[in-house]
Amino acid sequence: MGLVPGALPDGDAPPPDGALPGPARGPFSVYVHVPFCTTRCGYCDFNTYTDLGGQQSTYASVVVAELDLMRRVAAPPAADTVFFGGGTPTLLPPADLARILSSIELAPGAEVTTEANPDSVDERSLAMLREAGFTRISFGMQSAVPHVLAALDRTHTPGRPQEAVEEARRVGFEQVSLDLIYGGPGESDADWQTSLDAALTAEPTHVSAYSLIVEDGTRLGRQVARGEVPMPDDDVLADRYLMAEEALGGLGWYEVSNWGEPCRHNLAYWRGHDWWGAGPGAHSHVGGVRWWNVKHPTAYAQRLTDGISPAHARETLSAEDRRVERVLLELRLSDGLSADVLRPDGLAAARRHVEGGLLEEQGERFVLTLRGRLLADAVVRDLV
Numbered sequence: 001m002g003l004v005p006g007a008l009p010d011g012d013a014p015p016p017d018g019a020l021p022g023p024a025r026g027p028f029s030v031y032v033h034v035p036f037c038t039t040r041c042g043y044c045d046f047n048t049y050t051d052l053g054g055q056q057s058t059y060a061s062v063v064v065a066e067l068d069l070m071r072r073v074a075a076p077p078a079a080d081t082v083f084f085g086g087g088t089p090t091l092l093p094p095a096d097l098a099r100i101l102s103s104i105e106l107a108p109g110a111e112v113t114t115e116a117n118p119d120s121v122d123e124r125s126l127a128m129l130r131e132a133g134f135t136r137i138s139f140g141m142q143s144a145v146p147h148v149l150a151a152l153d154r155t156h157t158p159g160r161p162q163e164a165v166e167e168a169r170r171v172g173f174e175q176v177s178l179d180l181i182y183g184g185p186g187e188s189d190a191d192w193q194t195s196l197d198a199a200l201t202a203e204p205t206h207v208s209a210y211s212l213i214v215e216d217g218t219r220l221g222r223q224v225a226r227g228e229v230p231m232p233d234d235d236v237l238a239d240r241y242l243m244a245e246e247a248l249g250g251l252g253w254y255e256v257s258n259w260g261e262p263c264r265h266n267l268a269y270w271r272g273h274d275w276w277g278a279g280p281g282a283h284s285h286v287g288g289v290r291w292w293n294v295k296h297p298t299a300y301a302q303r304l305t306d307g308i309s310p311a312h313a314r315e316t317l318s319a320e321d322r323r324v325e326r327v328l329l330e331l332r333l334s335d336g337l338s339a340d341v342l343r344p345d346g347l348a349a350a351r352r353h354v355e356g357g358l359l360e361e362q363g364e365r366f367v368l369t370l371r372g373r374l375l376a377d378a379v380v381r382d383l384v
Helices: 055-074 094-102 123-132 146-151 160-170 189-201 219-225 234-251 264-270 297-305 319-330 344-355 370-374 376-383
Strands: 028-034 079-086 106-116 136-142 175-182 206-211 253-255 258-260 274-278 283-286 289-293 311-316 359-362 365-368
Touching: 028 055, 028 264, 055 094, 055 274, 055 297, 079 094, 079 264, 094 123, 106 175, 106 264, 123 160, 136 160, 136 189, 146 189, 160 175, 160 189, 175 189, 175 234, 189 206, 189 234, 206 234, 234 253, 234 258, 234 370, 253 264, 264 319, 319 376, 344 359, 344 365, 344 376, 365 370, 365 376, 370 376
Parallel strands: 028 079, 028 274, 079 106, 106 136, 136 175, 175 206
Antiparallel strands: 206 258, 253 258, 274 283, 283 289, 289 311, 359 365
16 A cells, blocks of 8 residues: 556546645545655566656655645645655655655644665664654565565565664654565565564564565566566465465454554555545545546656646546445455445345355454455455
8 A cells, every 4th residue: 555556547637726626534644655766676567766867856845845735725634644655765865754744734643654665774764754753664575585585676685674673663663564575486485484484573563465466567577478487376375375364363464465553544545534645646535536646757746846736637436436445445454344335236245255254244344254365356346
């Protein structure tokens, strides 16, 4: 969550001034996309760039201009959560991240997260981020095995994520997350177990574990198409997920791919709250209107310089659209989906899946079982 796909959907033309039908409502969140990376991982299809000349040095000013637009057109309440994602947000100087954050009004007790590569921070920069008001940090660990890291084009060395967690704790971060990927080229069951064990050794408060997805247009996608790298096997991925649950179950799952102390920002997405996404390609949702910014940082900056909204296109969600999205997103959560969201045929399908062991009823809610989590996409399709 928090990552911006490289491809933008079609939609209606947005007004040049970015006007909305009404103000944002609470709970309210802000996402800040930082599209810069030192290298582009072969599996990545997110809107990221490795060479944009001097644009990194002016990026904070451009984002602050969009946040000024946010205040004018959305009149939002104070943000309950803020999330800096990318890309690698910590390629920007801590002072730039602090400047962007200072332009966002925060609610008392707000959660403020930044993603970071383990080799893009040190104890000094982490201390500066904590002093600026960041409360949570999420490190992209992905694996603890050298040949898997190499296959994924990751630049940090094994052991560096655990060191980064320790540094973050020393400077006052109480919430620290590690992100893992399973199913990478050449990864064995033993490799995946090594990564799980290494992550738990760091004692993070949160762990995300995602299966590798081969996306069209990526270097990995081209390698698979040429037969140089095998497509991840669904049965292997299911086994790896079960290994993750066994290892991470003590943290407690709260979403299909997430264990530990919940990320409140991602919960805001899954529960359909209002949020504003700032940055090139970032998506926003306010009052049933969803829009997405132009993709390239140069075009994004030029629009804001010209006093024009950076939105590329938008759509207004119907009541049925919003109902379907509730099924798609809320069923993935450990507290499940309320039965009153389902149509009669969806309710009948839910009852069948209870009988088949993929769902269980908890009062008036349906919750995925462990086996149901393995087949979550198929269950959701039946319930929609």
